[in-house]
Amino acid sequence: MPRFPAAPLGRISARIPPIVPGLLTAVFAVGVAFTVHAMVPVLPAMTVAVVLGLLAANLPGTGTWVAGGARSGLDFAGKHLMRAGIVVLGLKVSVMDVLGLGWQSLLLITGVVLVSFAGTYGISRMFRLTRDASLLIATGFSICGASAIGAMAAVRRIRHVDTVLPVALVTLCGTLAIGVLPLLLHPLQLTPEVFGAWTGASVHDVGQVVATAQTAGTGALAIAVVVKLTRVILLAPIVAAAGVHQRTIISRDARNGAALTGTVENGAGLGRTAGGVAGDPDTDGAELRLPPVVPLFVIGFVAMVGLRSTGWLSPGLLESAAAIQDLLLGTALFGLGSAVRVQTLLHTGARALLAALAAWLLIALLGLGAAVLIVQPY
Template sequence: MNRTPLQRTATAVLPGLVTAAAAVLPAYLLHWLFPWLPVLTTAVVLGLLAANLPGISPAVAGPLKPGLSLAARRLMRAGIVLLGLKVSLVDIAGLGWTALLLIAALVGAAFAGTYLVCRAFRLPGQEPLLIASGFSICGVSAIGAMAAARRVRHEDTVVPIALVTLCGTLAIGVLPLLGSLLDLPAETLGIWAGASVHDVGQVVATAQTAGTAALAAAVVVKLARVVLLAPLAAAAGLLGRRSARGEQTPGKLPPLVPLFVAGFLALIVVRTTGVLPESVLSAAAVVQEVFFAAALFALGAGVRFRALFVSGFRALAAALVSWFLIGGLGLALALTLSR
């Protein structure tokens, strides 16, 4: 019996999609057993192991590859769209114009500083741009948005994503310890976490150790950074169109704003209106994390250790320098806003 092209495509991608979905379960199980180990970090590591263990890697590189590639692209973008439901413009406006301008200046300085550090370490290709985006704004989400706007291959995002999850995981333990040593008030620690930790989940895990006041301050400062994802993606899209002009036909120019970033903005508006009940927002947050976990497993599964280590050690050094830089900028902002 002849199958239609749609049926053949579904048959090709289904095994990889099921594998990416199934990998979320052990990621959550390991997080449950070891709460200090974030789900997204675990998902990346599981993907890397699947790509490099002798008994599994042939399947990952063979029949599972089409579905894993699809999961890495589509689920990452779906997760970014759902991230919009965490952002309320009303809450962000409550910070006041002075704080918002300082946060915007922090993001600009963090982006420029990280980009220059990565260039100084001679990181290849688009790695400096992706790492700067992830470190300065919102981790994995920013890397995914920037990669889409600049049409970077998803395989080339694995090193930046691994670094941003590593440094964000380190912050969960390091920032509360430093906050205690520096005798920082809870709100100051929360602002520091929101200003310098990468992913939203990592910010929550870092700040909640100091109580509800720290957590509230951390989340609103972090979400002020997240809003800047849209103009960053738009700027990247504009630069991509300019570089592509003359090389491609107008119909093939990269979009100014990727469709999923428009969806992210639309859901920010929905969240700001307050029409969705808390139960829906909580469920969406869980779905978002599941999407990211499956996408990160799929990304990790597309990388061989040999390829990862081409710039891995230099990239790790650049990431740690950038992490200290952003931590210092975030602490300065926290002390300024706490006065």
């Protein structure tokens, strides 16, 4: 019998970019997450995506896959698709809606964000977390969850792997809010509007805000979304302030001669070198470079906020953009969740968990006080 040459499978597989298997895995997981959300609407799809990532990383059958062949694509999703999702997130924020709250409410919400940020950072440091971890937790808890963590990590040049624990904590506490806050609606004798404002001022992720506020009706949901998006819009100035601070540190160390001779003191104890982050392929071995005051993707976020505020975009286009954002952030969160090993988390994350719960309580109390004052004019 004639022999036919074997198919060059090795050549075919060599042509497939290494990120493709992981990206396909993440997209499939997001599809599962949205299916679960459709069946159980109280569970936000983004939260389910993180949980699926955790399960995939720690179950015997899938753990090997996500740690091996899929890892490159999952890391790509956790870093780059997260940034793309932040850009598209801007299309959810209208400056006109935010200004409609009135200047007193805007000052209150800004105050809650700033006090929450400082308080969460202080609590995290009290529990002896590193400065980088404390900064990311404070950013995620006070502004908009995992999206804010990704933005802050970029401007502070924090390693991608070091964002995993803060994302897990902000997801856990946001999910906790979905179950706990509605139980307090009647004992605290809150009106739907106050409850909605409380939810928007204290719950971390936009999807978690919607899942929590809708339990009190459409009135609560409407004000919750506006208050939450007011917090989201503060992402840009806070990240810009962090960028300025980072540039100041690097410039100071360069003047002192530390940047070219050894480890730059960055406040986290993570061993960054003059060229960037130890172990980060994006920065290792590079020359000393100042980080941008505002990363390009945050500028994109601000541009999308401006575009949404013009009123030029049709509802259909905004709905399509929201679906794209969900896909981007869902794949990113699955990628981040798949990097968490439960054994490591239990061994190293006990103090972080206590700090997160304390911070969650602080933000809930601050948000409740602000909500009562915000809704008073109504």
